Amino acid sequence: MNRFDYIKPASVSEAVTEAARPGSAYLAAGTNMLDLMKVGVVGPERIIDVTGLPGLADIEWLTDGSVRIGALVRNSDLAYDTRFAETFPMVAEALLSGASAQLRNAATVGGNLMQRTRCAYFLDPASACNKREPGSGCDAREGENRLHAVIGFTEHCIAVHPSDFCVPLVALGAEVEVESLDGKRTIPLAEFHLLPGDTPHVETALRPGELITGLKLPAQAAAFSGHARYLKLRERTSYAFAVVSAAAALDMADGRIRQARIALGGVAAKPWRAEEAEASLVGAEASPSVFARAGEIALAGAHPSGSNAFKIELARRIVARALALALEGTPEAMPALPASPFSTLSGETSGVAHVA
Amino acid sequence: MSPDTQSTTIPRHVRHGSNAGQPVSRRDGVLKVTGAATYAADNHPEGMLHAVIVPSTIARGRVRSLDVSAAKAHPGIVEVITPENRIPLHFDPNDKMPPFGFRVEVLQDDSVRYVNQPIAVVVAETLEAATEGARLLAPRYEEELPRTDLDNGERYDAEAVGVGAPAVTTAGDIDAGFAAATRVTEAEYYTPPQYHNAMEPHAVVAEWNGDHLTLDMPNQALRMSAASYAQYFGIPVENVLIRSPFLGGGFGSKAILNGPQILGILAARQVGRPVKLVLTRAQMYGPVGHRGRTWQKLRLGTDAEGKLTALHHTSIGATSSFDDFVEPAANTSLMLYASPAIRADHKGLRLDIGTPGPMRAPGEASGSAALEVAIDEAAQACGMDPLAFRLANYAETEPTSGRPYSSKALRECYEQGAASFGWSNRPLEPGTMRDENGFLVGWGMGTAVFPCPQFPAEARATLRADGTALVETGGVDMGQGAWTALAQLAAEALGLDLDQVEFHSGRSDLPDGGVAGGSGHTASAGQALSNAGSDVIAQLSEIAVNDPDSPLFGAGNIGVVAGEGRLYRRDDETRSETYAEILARAGRAELVGSGKSGRDPASADRFAMNSHGAVFAEVKVDPALMQVKVTRLVGAFAAGRVINPKLVRSQYYGGMIWGISFALQEEALADRRTGRIMNADLAEYHVPVNADVPEMEAILVPEVDPHVSPLGIKGVGEIGVTGTVGAIANAVWHATGIRVRKYPIRLEDLLARR
Structure with a gap:
């Protein structure tokens, strides 16, 4: 060995x-x-x-209303934390839509940020992959790429980031706390994952030796708790990565949208926040047409990297749908099939408090 | 540990008159859920070494070099076996071992014929060392351009398809049939490569003792395999012992000898120590068979009343460059619908892939997936309800021969399935049903069919002095419940409670239990056991009725009946005696009986024999996102006599879930440039999870068949896959109005047209 x-x-x-x-x-x-x-x-x-490190497994509510999540908090512990799930429901829904119960019980918050792409060519040492072996080429470009990127890719790499968790986090303006011999610093999650450019093997803003110690969600992210959903299209009902996914959150006042948050998963090498689409909604009266337009704007720069043009249309539609579901309001309890378009099919719930 | 060594864990069976027919829980269930059941790879004989396969990463070419010295220098490596040093075999692996053997790759030369072909074996003290040694070999290849698809493979006329089935069958005048049609519907269908993916990978623990060989391995055909291994290694068949008490799924892939397991045995011979070899999940995508791709075309002629005038089913099936297993998909059309003219023909397509093989419902699964959609399309063209169309074309006799069916309760399956599903409320037009949440709703159906073979098998029954019995056959439990259903049949014949019968099975040194395949194991091994039990009871009766001291003396003409461990005078049940009393007085320590199975050739000639069923599916489809979910499945099946309804229902459920998998999820994605399978693991090669499985109902339609066998048992293991795939595809059409003619049905297939 x-x-x-x-x-x-x-x-x-x-x-x-x-x-x-x-x-x-x-x-x-x-x-x-x-x-x-x-x-x-x-x-x-x-x-x-790092599993034995002290002080990294707590969910800590700060006096300003923000929350600090230790890097070693388990996915399932975070998703089933009542206060957290009530305050940031789409994060809990995203967590419960990922992997399997066994994996969620083991996987950590910090590890989730660091998970690697599922690109088959990255995972196959016999294939060329610039991410795995810089300069070797990208066999995905002419290969099995129906699930690959439609935004932000280059000829060097067309892989996507697989995380569900990171999608609502980036929408809510999460920050990553890191530490190294040089001290501590904070990196906005939106800047944490990097697009491939011509260095797809450099995947994050972490410097060598830096350790993720925690995540922070700002207090203002709680403003969306009443209108927030994560929606995920996948090829089986659980234990599958997203074909495309979307986190959508609205802050409503008198029937109008005060502010909006939109992020997409499965479309790029990073969780993709759609700020222009968000801006298009501010001050608007919620309607199917403004949501559809937000979907168009969110995918404005998209183009196929292979046999995956369908993902662009699917992503537009999922943005519009996630916004519509967010407008309906956060469900009172976690759906039995979290993040599934079919989450309304079953009357049963998974028992997670999920009230705004 | 297996049930025959752990009789105390067998739950006591509550008997209501008879053993057969009772929904007894599987006798091996507790062993399995507590982890006490030993599978092949759990066996660790003293001094055992670990072997790993080095799989090729190219599909076509030759191995130019292997860095054997680097591997051998690694700590713990005992031997590196390559074509240069591997010991000779006594049977040419480039020949096909009769009756069902395939050509196998066992390091006979340096050629590479598919991805994941074994190109070396590394044997080491630990699995980790062997794995690292395999990596250190760093193979270099001379690569040739692989043939990976319809446009670059070589098409040829197959001599036979499946296991010896005809490649071309014509009944009636097909041209005249189409000429007589008022309407012809024609379409092409595609089914992808699928892999068995049994939960337990192929494994072997091989131990040589001189010229004696003991094998722990999952195996669906114990005696046949033992004979084959004996030939490969040049030893007498009686020197080979295969122990296979449990299989973690087989699905056909463990019925046929494969290269890796032979190499594990060979490695043990070569290094002179016991060897364990287990394939990784990824290594199962190549050398152990798969369901080959098909490109099918169906042409249906119908008259003004919606009756078929002609049915022409063509299939191109992918096989390897060096052996023939062409999926017999088109032959499904010979079994089901009445038509004055039917033609089924096949072509083979040579690709640089591992040889396909039988996988649960080989032929019928892929063929039915196309045929049932084609039937739906023809019904649509005729403006008819799909069930009415099927009834209008109901085959009262075998379509190609006119022979009567031994039994066929398909009409009852249609009726009972449709009634339970609520089919009569189905609107004819697609895209018209919505649920309360706005999802599109569609209802579809398919006819299920599968043959019901009975294979040769043997069994032995021993009645002991204490009135209990030992019954023995080399049966195979791959999860279907042979430990339970076969014991029930033996107990029934012996007139004993199930817990009075000790059942030995799962070893090749027992009487030949035949092959667990073709959905025929219960009908075959079960008949042999039943006959062995009857033989013992006949001997016992003979003793009793001739013994003046027995209350049964003189009952020879009247006869006796056996039950609860006693013989009763047939016309006077107050006169009876226990088995133990009869044996004691006769001074007999035991009575041994034997039984065989095999279909009566006259019946086989006179009758067409199949199991039948009807499957009804409901799907819901998100109208914008086009995600599909199967929300209801109702299957009604008629398969002769049911021995254990609980196990039979499980088989139907499993088959129908497989249908969901085929219709919506399963596909091995081979890179067309290299032939490498890019999703060779269970995270990316999707099979259903529990959340994909809807409310299901399996209706057991009664059917009495006096011709298939004395016991009247057909088979239930594979039929559930057939019918279901088409029913789901038809339901997707009914929900959306979109006809998808390739599997699996994916988001983009629906999105593109909506």
Whole structure:
């Protein structure tokens, strides 16, 4: 077996010290990274297991109304936290629409931000992939690419970011807290994931050795709690990545839209916030036509990267639908099929409080 | 641990008159859910080594180099087996081993014929070392351009399709049939490559002791496989023992010998220690068979009354460059609908892929997926309800031969299925139904059909002095419930309660249980067990009625009946005696009986024999996003005598869920430049999750068949897939007005036209 050093630090400062050495990688639940190691896509020489670090597994409400989520909070713990789910319902819905119950019980908030693309060519060491092996080419461009990017891609890479969680987070203006030997800093999530350009192997704004310690959601994000939905199209009802997804949130006043938030998943190498589409809604009276127009604007720069033109139309429609669902209001309880267009089919709920 | 070594865990069976026919829970259930059931790879003989396959990453060419020295230098590596050093086999792997063997790749040369072909085997002290050794081999290839699709593969006239089925069948005058038609509907359909994806991967633990070979492996055909391995390794068949108490799914892929398992046995021989070899999920996409792609065309002529005048079904089936298994898809059209003229023909298409093989309902699944949509399209063209159209074309006798059916309660299946589903409320026009949430609603149906073979099988029954019995056959439980249903049949014949019968199965040194395939295992092994039990009871009766001290003395002409461990005088049940008493007085420690199975050739000649069914599906479709969800499935099936309704229902449910999978989810995506399968794992190769499975109903339509076998059992394992796929596709059309003629039906197929 490919040997690596395993280090389990007891403190954040110890962790970042260890990680400053080349060839190091942080390990949390490993739900993605261990799979990649097994098939030879990644092969770190030193694994820094951060699961024992103190103080990173809390959900902390600050006096200004913002919330700080420790990097080691489990996906399911966050989704089932009543106050969190009530305040940021579309984040909880996105979390519960991802992976499987077993994976959600293991996967962490910080790890979710770092999950790698599902592009089959990235996952196949026998294929050319600029992300896995810079300069080797991109076999996806002429390959099986019906689920690949329609926005922000380049000839070097057409992969998409697979996260559900990050989509509503970027819509709500989340920030990522990181720490290294050089100290602490905060990175807006919208700037955390990078488009491929000609360096698709550089996926995030993290500097070498930097550790994600937490996520922050600003207090003003709570303004959308009454009108927020995450909607995800997928090819089976659960345990499938999004074909396209959308987070939509409205702040309504007297029948008019005071402010709106829209982000798309499955369309680009990063969770894609559609700020111009949001702006088009401000002050408007909610209607199917303004929502449809928001969908058009959100996808204005889109074009196919392969046999995936259908995703553009699908993304327009899902934006309009997610906005319409958001307008109807956040459901009182988490739908039995979170984020599914069919979430209304079953009268049962998953038991999560979800009230604005 | 298997049920025959763990009889205390068998729940006591509550008996209501008879063993057969009772919904007994599976006897191996507790072992499985507690993890006590041992599967092949759970066996770790002393000194065992781990072997891993090195799979090719190209589809066509040859291996130019392997860095054997790098691999051998890795700690823990014991041997690297390549074409240069592998020990010889006694049977040429480029020949086909009769009766069902395929050509296999076992390092006979350096050629590469498909992706994931084994090109070396690494044997090591640990799985991790073997895996790393495989990586260190860093193969280099001379690549040739692979043939991966319809436009670059070589088409040829297949001599036979499936397992020895005719490639071309014509009944009646097809040209005259179309000339007589007032309407002809014609369309093309595509089915993708699908892989068995049994939960348990192919595995073997091989241990040699001189010229004796013990194998722990999941296997659907114990005796046949033992004989084949004996030939490959040049040893007598009685020297081979296969133990296969449980299979984590087979679906046809564990019925036929494959290269990797032979290589595991060979590795054990070559290194002189026991060896375990387990395929990874990704390695199952190539050397162990799959359901081959088909390109089908259906042409239906109908007259003014909506009766078929001609039915022509053509299929091109993909196979490998070096062996023939062409999906017998078109032959489904020979089985179902009455037409004065029917033609089914096939062509093969050579691609650089692993050889396809039988996968749950081979032929019928793919063929029915096209035929049932074509029938729906013809009904639409005729302005008829799809059920009325099917009834108008109901085959009272076998369409191609005119032979009577041994039994055929398909009309009852249609009636009961339609009634339960509420089919009579279906509007003829598509796109007219909406639910309260605004989703489009569609209803579709399909006819299910599958043959009901009975294979040769043997069994032994031993009645012991204490009145209990041991019954034995080399049966195969791949999840369908053989441990339970076969024991029920034996207990029935022996007149004993189920818990008075010890059942040994799942080993090749037992009487030949035949093949668990073709949905024929219960009909075959079950008949042999039943006959063995009857044989013992006949011997016991003979003793009792001739024993002056028995209350049954002299009942020879009247006869006796067996039940609850006693023999009763047929005309006077107050006169009876226990088995133990009869044996004790006769001084017999045990009585041994034997039984065989095999279809009466006269019946096989006289009658057409199938299981039948009707499947009704409801789907809902989001009118803008076009996501499809199956919301209801009702299947009504007639398959002769039902031995265990609980297990039979599970088989129907499983088949219908497979139908959802075929219609909406499953597809192996091969890169057409390289032939590499880009979704060879269960995250990306989709099969249904629980949330995809709707409310389902499986109706067991009574059917008595005096001709298929003395027990009247047909088969239930595969039929549920057929009919369901087309029913779902037809429901999608009925919801949307969009006819999708390729599987799986995807978002973009519907979005593009709406």
